[in-house]
Amino acid sequence: MEKQAVLETIDNLLIIQERDNRIAQxxxxxxxxxxxxxxxxxxxxxxxxxxxxxxxxxxxxxxxxxxxxxxxxxxxxxxxxxxxxxxxxxxxxxxxxxxxxxxxxxxxxxxxxxxxxxxxxxxxxxxxxxxxxxxxxxxxxxxxxxxxxxxxxxxxxxxxxxxxxxxxxxxxxxGVNPAWLSRYNHVMDHKKDMALVSIENNACGQCHMTLPPQVIHDTRKSEAIVTCSFCGRILYWTR
Ligand SMILES: [Zn+2]
The missing domain is CATH 1.10.287.1490 (Helix Hairpins)
Incomplete structure (x- = not known):
């Protein structure tokens, strides 16, 4: 996927995630x-x-x-x-x-x-x-x-x-990319709190485990779905 399309997908999923969190609350x-x-x-x-x-x-x-x-x-x-x-x-x-x-x-x-x-x-x-x-x-x-x-x-x-x-x-x-949406839904169903998390200080923003450099690199490239090696949540890079 092109970087621009991935970034848009992530933006859309973050809005959906905010709604899902409100529904859960x-x-x-x-x-x-x-x-x-x-x-x-x-x-x-x-x-x-x-x-x-x-x-x-x-x-x-x-x-x-x-x-x-x-x-x-x-x-x-x-x-x-x-x-x-x-x-x-x-x-x-x-x-x-x-x-x-x-x-x-x-x-x-x-x-x-x-x-x-x-x-x-x-x-x-x-x-x-x-x-x-x-x-x-x-x-x-x-x-x-x-x-x-x-x-x-x-x-x-x-x-x-x-x-x-x-x-x-x-x-x-x-209009959200079906592959991303289905992965998002799958992770959300299992984790209940967050499916899409940013990388903070080289660690997963939710489970806080330090991520391998390759995972950080791939996330930053923003061309495909990258997941946390520990909790399986989808990672994104904060611009
Ligand atoms: Zn994690």
Missing amino acids: CQRELNSIPIRQKETETWITQAREALDQSKEALKVKQASIKQLELDIESCRQQIIKFREQQYQIKSNVEFRALNNEIAHVQEKIRGLEDREIVLMEQTEQAQAEVARRKSDVETDEVRIREQLQNLEKRREVLEQDIQQIQKDRSGLVT
Whole structure:
């Protein structure tokens, strides 16, 4: 091939390579979108789990209060029974013995009531916690909906960009020397990043291995396809 034709081919391929790099970049971002969508949905799962846990903790406290109230009530019933028994008996000793029993149960009631007060305070805190987490979930739901909408919009933009660049690319490849184009496509398919690289300080611009003098000489002549002896990418000489 004539040097001028080779130089033109390289110029065209560099433009095509720029488009291919842009397509690859868009594609990478596009591939990351489902992962980012999943991550976003994880936030809400965590917030909902935290809410469920605080609701469960509240239920436990409320059940404990109910149980304490039942215990207090049964103590009161016991006192009523003791009082009824006191009507039946005549001996002072037995009467005092029952008074002692009553005092003992009253003491037990006070203990239960003290625990109930503590539990009621804890229930209030647990209710506040449920309210706080409910509002967290609501805030997160709004944020997540926005984030998912943004990701969806971004996906559409990227798909349109890829389509546009591909259309642009198919216009650019017409007229490019078929042998060069097919080699370029082959290398790009394998390497994914660069198919056409310049020589920098006597080394391949991509794999950075120092090239044999003959390869440098042939590349500089710009009359045929010359590839890097190490990575197989097509080499060109920067004018
Ligand atoms: Zn190389």
